[in-house]
Amino acid sequence: MTVVNRKKISLSTVATKAGLVLLVKQTMVVLGFTVMLLLTKGQQSSFLIGFIFCLGTLFIVWNEKMRLSRESQQLIKTSQVKSLTGTTQGSANLNNNVEIDAVQEADSKFTLLQQLIRQDNNSTGLLVATSNNLELAGADLIDAYLGGTNLSGADLKSVNLQNGNLCDANLSNANLSNANLKNANLNSTRLENANLSYADLTNANLSNANLSHADLTNANFSNANLSHAWLVGADLSRVNLGGVYLWNANLTNAKLLETNLSSAYMSSTQLRNANLSNAILQDANLSGAKLKGTNLSNANLGGANLNFANLMNTNLTNTNLKGTKVKNARLGWNQGLSEDVKLDLKQRGAIFEDEPSDRTQSSVTEDYQYKNKERSDRENVKRVVNS
Numbered sequence: 001m002t003v004v005n006r007k008k009i010s011l012s013t014v015a016t017k018a019g020l021v022l023l024v025k026q027t028m029v030v031l032g033f034t035v036m037l038l039l040t041k042g043q044q045s046s047f048l049i050g051f052i053f054c055l056g057t058l059f060i061v062w063n064e065k066m067r068l069s070r071e072s073q074q075l076i077k078t079s080q081v082k083s084l085t086g087t088t089q090g091s092a093n094l095n096n097n098v099e100i101d102a103v104q105e106a107d108s109k110f111t112l113l114q115q116l117i118r119q120d121n122n123s124t125g126l127l128v129a130t131s132n133n134l135e136l137a138g139a140d141l142i143d144a145y146l147g148g149t150n151l152s153g154a155d156l157k158s159v160n161l162q163n164g165n166l167c168d169a170n171l172s173n174a175n176l177s178n179a180n181l182k183n184a185n186l187n188s189t190r191l192e193n194a195n196l197s198y199a200d201l202t203n204a205n206l207s208n209a210n211l212s213h214a215d216l217t218n219a220n221f222s223n224a225n226l227s228h229a230w231l232v233g234a235d236l237s238r239v240n241l242g243g244v245y246l247w248n249a250n251l252t253n254a255k256l257l258e259t260n261l262s263s264a265y266m267s268s269t270q271l272r273n274a275n276l277s278n279a280i281l282q283d284a285n286l287s288g289a290k291l292k293g294t295n296l297s298n299a300n301l302g303g304a305n306l307n308f309a310n311l312m313n314t315n316l317t318n319t320n321l322k323g324t325k326v327k328n329a330r331l332g333w334n335q336g337l338s339e340d341v342k343l344d345l346k347q348r349g350a351i352f353e354d355e356p357s358d359r360t361q362s363s364v365t366e367d368y369q370y371k372n373k374e375r376s377d378r379e380n381v382k383r384v385v386n387s
Helices: 003-039 046-088 096-118 122-129 339-347 356-386
Strands: none
Touching: none
């Protein structure tokens, strides 16, 4: 008999056994109730009959919940056994038959673990609430509900969480490298210091998520929602952020070397002291963005919107500014700008703070910028609500 067939039989046996136990308990309650009526010749008050019936029902529900809780705790242990036996498979020091049986049993219980997670009930919450440092590498958890759970430090390498719900979950220090998180809901999820390198987060919702100091290198965030996300000190080198929604996100001190941000919406985004060397920002919307002290050397800003952005002390060495909108953008003390380029930018509406003639205009522009930002924020709130 093959491993797959044996696993199916194991799952069927467990499910059948659980069903039989529940049926026996229900039968015992019904029989006890019937015997009581026979002995008293049905002369009990309706209140007492109803009370005893409710008591019997509560007993069955409580007993079943306790059984599920015990089963859940056992499944956590067996899932860890799965990881252990998987890494030791093929070892010459282990008996082959014992190893195969252990893997088969762990596989069957691991499948039950996945099924329990998908049920989204109270027992599942108990199951995952204390599952930090859990090893679920390579698990298929598509459509899983893990909202509000604690998976800090968990090994989730190459896990399939496509369409999963992890809102408000704690995944700090977790290993999610190569994970499939397409269309996943990670709203307000904690991912600080997590490893998401090479992960696929296409169309994922990461609004208000905390990704500070996370390793996001080579990940795919295409068309993801990162509005109000916290990415302070995160490494986003060579990440695909094309078309991403980064409104009002915080990327202070973040690394975005060779990162693709083409057509990204980054209005009011905080990018102070970030490193965007060789980044692609073609047609990106950076209106009102805070780029003070940012390294934009060799970056491509062709066609980007930098209206009202703060670019003071920014490194613009070899930066492509062809067709860039810079109306009321604030510059000054920039590296890599020739006098010809500065003159061209001023003619397009840029303001240079290091030139006395532009300082008065800058103070007037700031008042207008705040009013414009308030209006822009209101429009963006409507956009998020209606999307």
